[in-house]
Amino acid sequence: MIEATGLSKVYGTRTAVDDLSFRVRPGLITGFLGPNGAGKSTTMRLVLGLDRPTSGTATVNGRRYHELDHPLREVGALLDVRSAHPGRSARSHLRILAASNGIPFRRVDEVLGRTGLEDVADKRVKTFSLGMSQRFGLATALLGDPHTLLLDEPLNGLDVTGIHWVRNLLRTLADEGRTVLVSSHLMVEVEGTADRLVVIGRGRLIADTETRRFIDGAQENRVRVETPHADALTTVLEMAGGNVERRSPDVLVVTRLKRSEVGELAAQNALSLHGLGDESGSLEEAFMKITGASVEYDGKAY
Secondary structure: OEEEEEEEEEEOOEEEEEEEEEEEOOOOEEEEEOOOOOOHHHHHHHHOOOOOOOEEEEEEOOEOHHHOOOHHHHEEEEOOOOOOOOOOEHHHHHHHHHHHOOOOOHHHHHHHHHOOOHHHOOOEHHHOOHHHHHHHHHHHHHOOOOOEEEEEOOOOOOOHHHHHHHHHHHHHHHHOOOEEEEEOOOHHHHHHHOOEEEEEEOOEEEEEEEHHHHHHHHOOOEEEEEOOOHHHHHHHHHHOOOEEEEEEOOEEEEEOOOHHHHHHHHHHOOOOOOEEEEOOOOHHHHHHHHHHHHOOOOOOOO
């Protein structure tokens, strides 16, 4: 388990992380979200002991990172895919890490195989594409077979096949009972993968909850209606206090009215329906709504 308690980090006059407290539980994929500049990378660095907190604590399984006996065997991290020496091969870099952490060399070949890098294992990492570098970073994170993983933008640069592979890998790791924290800007992927979310803005906690609950809590109830009488039904619904959005000639999305109310109004006015159901919101919509006031760099459209 990863736990932050009253965690703060101040650089000069700028507060990057501000009294942040949350838990990342084992057996689940937890998405770590926030606008640019929210403090996600700083928080991960604090957990990994790469920066010292100004106040508060960040622990893994009850201990701070520098107190761990064999860090790579307890925590795997992907923060910077270009951190390896560019002149080394993937295999040699992993063997050096294995030797320094008491990890058997056979594990190097295992993670190279698991990440699909067997054929380029002896090539210098400076020749790797961004997608290959991401796979190499994941191989490094998995090297010690750790129980806890912190992954910063692991999908960046991957093609569709690679994204599908990472999604399945994360699910497998969580199902094995591991603690998995994933930071990503790809909301569609987070929505389809993460069981829980930790959302921050301007260094402060916004939400620590289940993914579906976060989405549902941010969205107004919406009803999707398919009807050949869209014009007439729109008039009826608006007179009843509904707000109607025309998606296509035969499809309406209604807010401010419940699904049952829409159906009753259509029946009372002899307007046939071809479809009627609640429409779920998306993580992207919920994220934009909840974090809007926390955006640090907000470009304006012209």
